[in-house]
Amino acid sequence: MVYFKYGKAFHDLRIQHGFSLSAFEELGIAKSTLSNFENGKSMLSFDRLDSALQKMNVSPLDYSIMINNGEQESYISIFDEIEHAYYQREIKRLKEIYQENQMGTNEQKLVAYSAKGLYQHLLPEEIDEIEDYLKGIQFWGLFELSILANIGDKVNENLIDNILEDLFYNKSYYENDLYYRVLIYRFLYKVILNCIDSGRKEKAQEVLDISKQFFMPGDVMSRVIINYAESFFVYYYVDKQKGKRQLQDTLKFLKKIGAEDFRKTLKMQYDKRIIREKPNER
Template structure:
């Protein structure tokens, strides 16, 4: 029994005791109290199904157990993503360059994170084009992975804007099927919603309108009372679509909608919405005959 396995048993025991659960209350089915005791003492390793049963026996999900085992920290790519988001919103190109330098060219997942960073840099400095080989790496990876977990969801959400429309549509449809098995995980479902939101936003910006309503419909299916930001942003994009494409409302109606959102008392959200409106009006005015 190696040290890592011994530490896992000891860690599990600490959690069980902290949660006030006795061994006899965990043991059931094909997991005996004797097996559990040996596991906690570092004398044996539990099989995957027995370990899952042991975790459920102390009323934790396996995701929670893994989070605790990781020192109650986010996964490394999520921590990296938080740093990336902060640097981007602060428009700190030097910080983005520093993040890029941290990543290993020999690791496929870190090379994919590089594409995310390069996309953020390009958004702030359009002279910094993203190489075709980076986009090919990204699309090949996303096409090949049949089940999208948190990493793929996060990657796709933050790189939609660099993809060709045909890839956005194909991968957007694939997103719905490939991530569904993990929707019971709150964070995964949340990222799924943001992915759909970014698809709608990007297609609207490019005036690729044929499937806008399809992706809007998919997003509405998964929104709930907790999704204030996504709900408001989604409704705003739909209102802009009605104004710019369907012509069923005018610009004053759209501005009145934004004015009504003052009741939310969220100036940051209102600032984002007004900025987005300016961007979309500029895009559509430039191509108006």
């Protein structure tokens, strides 16, 4: 019954909005098909699910919250705290979040791993748990995307490829929400850096190309991190001096606009990868 939570959430929303099973036949969804979906016997194709949710005027966030039994809002606040602690380099707080959640429910364990993965290598068995969970995702809500943004780059390459294919194939659905896009871009940024670090030039270029197709007007900070990742690509594969100059320009820009916490986080990646010519450079 792997599809049960998706079908149950849809059923609850359908009843809440006063739609009958037959109301979706005009979308090509037969009553029997919808009934099987709601009872956890099968999964609707993503495009049909998208159309059905639009018909009920239900947003991705609404459906995402219903999937997680309304608990997602509390988890999102924890993910916000994880993000804050990461940018502030509050390793102690990240460790506390890990310890507070590591012995809890499956969802709490995933929260724990999301915190731990930002300051320490995850154990093989922890990565296995993450992979098992991500393999079963049919709908990427805020909870799932938050996990992806923090530690999605830790899973095996084949799973990452499948996730990228899923997100890109359904990008028209996810790109309409700024919060969704921000989380997706954090995942893409880390994947690009991993590809560069492991010498997979073609794959890094492929993910860069995918990233640029998600951009929407106003995605300033997302553009900054993808541009930053591309500058590393230039440094390693095109022109070291040009790439280094682009990286330094980004850091200077962030300092100029007062985005110091964000700048420090990106600078860690610079210090990890770039050999500086002068100790006081930048």
